[in-house]
Amino acid sequence: TGTLHSLDPLPMQGPELGIQADDIEAPEVEQEPKQEVLENKNVVVQRVHIDGLGRTKEDLLTYEIAEVFRANNLIDVMRKSHEARQKLLRLGIFRKVEVNIDTSRGEDALPNGLDVTFEVTELRRMTGSYNTMVGNNEGSMVLGLRLPNVFGRAEKLTFQFSYGTKETSYGLSFFKPQPGHFERKLKKEKFLFINTTYSKTGSCSFPMWKTNQTLKWEGVWRELGCLGQNASFAIRNESGHSLKSSLSHAMVVDTRNSSILPRKGGLLKIHQELAGYTGGDARFLKEDFEIQLNKTLYWDSVLSASLWGGLLLPFGDAPTCIADRFYLGGPTSIRGFSMYSMGPQSDGDYLGGEAYWAGGLHLYTPLPFRPGRGGFGDLFRTHFFLNAGNLCNLHYGEGPQAHLKKLAECIRWSYGLGIVLRLGNIARLELNYCIPMGVQSGDRICDGIQFGAGIRFL
């Protein structure tokens, strides 16, 4: 067990200090007398122990518990001990933290002195986990291994292996000395594979006024290649290695009551990424935004409107990489079209686009006749939707007028209705009947019944 020796109590002023007559009368402060004492019983915290430390180093914890020494009355001691307990738990290295406040004992014990003891139970050295994960129209199983507190100073190390319908990856995350994440991922899509070795260090997130801001740097080594002989030449052209080193910033304002099937509130997300100025081959500026507004109407129905858009602006002569471009279409964006099957393509392989916009208008209502009301039935909603959008490449010599015109012509859109199932607060499933319109040559549609599963829907 570890023991912390008491710090000298901070000098206090005034008549509160010192031994008072009524204190001497109650030497061993038992539970009952404590309950009689009100806020103005002054105390001095003489010693703070932490019991139960195994591999955790003491110096890590000094800061967390320092405040306790500053308490000068009993309620304050209890409050500060509680706060210190929260801080210790927040380190993520203890399973349980209990606080014991008792009178000081020993030779140098003051009559109004207190000993505070934190009894901690450290987490096991290594824990394993198994999860399943749902992404946009793909699923995967994830095996994880977690080492909290590897060297005794709350260094957290997580190793994760994921195997899914489209993607296999393994990754390593660490929390100290600097927060970082390293991942190697192999993704296969029809005729193209993307093998990325990805490292992200230096990311920080902080609230500012009503928004949440995130800044991060990431370095990604990408290898693209063709799967099979039948890949189109446009895909073959993109094969090879490239390095992306980018700085990005995201701002999120989220006033919704829930992220899946919200009933009110709105979301504004703006994200920009600048690649190439901190090294790497890829040089571009990428902007994208997401807006969503929700309003509850009569009879428990909700009207929801959303708008997405994005722009990829390359610097220099090099063309943009297929891995950086935007994709549109599918049960999670423009319903009625096949997954990512809109826009520029070559021989049936979709190449993505440098600019896009997409909008959706939804009316969510409870199931007709409200079966299973109050229980299971509440997880389902009927929805009527209208989706529209466009995806194309821009020629940057032409100017904004030409670009807007291009995005406004050949708009794809669709409408329909379906059933939505909410899975906890994480994902949603949809089964829709879709009617796609404005289909351009080369787009692949999925008219009629379409099923979608995911976390982010238009």
Add this chain to the structure above:
Amino acid sequence: DLEVEPAAEPWPENATLYQPLKEDQILLSDHASSLAVQAYLRMCGLPVQVLCRVNSEFMSPSGKIPFIHVGNQVVSELGPIVQFTKAKGHSLSDGLDDVQRAEMKAYMELVNNMLLTAELYIQWCDDATAAEISRPRYSSPYSWPLSKILAYQKQWEVRRKMNAIGWGGKTLQQVYEDVSQCCQALSQRLGMQPYFFNKQPTELDALVFGHLFTILTTRLTSSELAERVKSYSNLLSFCRRIEQTYFEDKSS
């Protein structure tokens, strides 16, 4: 719409050949292979445009340079390209009988097993050449640290292959000896004839030209490799002859 068999389609005007960047990136072995294919296509009278791409090695279906893009087809390396042109009705070795054809195949194997392997050895297994020429050139299109990773990855891959075929234990001098022996065999077979099979060039001539011409015209850390080839005068005049006949419009 009439469906035409791809093999029967005529050779298009826009056929292209892909190789790494000529000035800064391409290495000796790749340049030799690419020149061999270019010579072969010129000998067949088939026009092809040479395009230099940084990622040509990764675009190639077999991972090897060069590859050609003809119509909808992508074919890499001299052997498959010869087969491909034969299916389209162009061939240089039709006039050979079975014995000669077997001989031609044997000499082509010799060039691939000796000359090409020697080129790869000198490029990647000789530390001086690898450090001064091969790694810098191979990694030139990429930024740090990807450049270092890719160059060392390639070097490791080639060294592993050399060990697998038993060349890992050879010294540079032994490799030069092997090159000399190969050149001697070629020189003896060529004799005083203009081409290996007398009057008409075949794919063997294209292959030998590709390798010897590249060796003679590429600057390495030491000129010993070129010197070994130069000691066979009939091979020198063979290279000059093919250059003048088929490449006179371009300066290689």
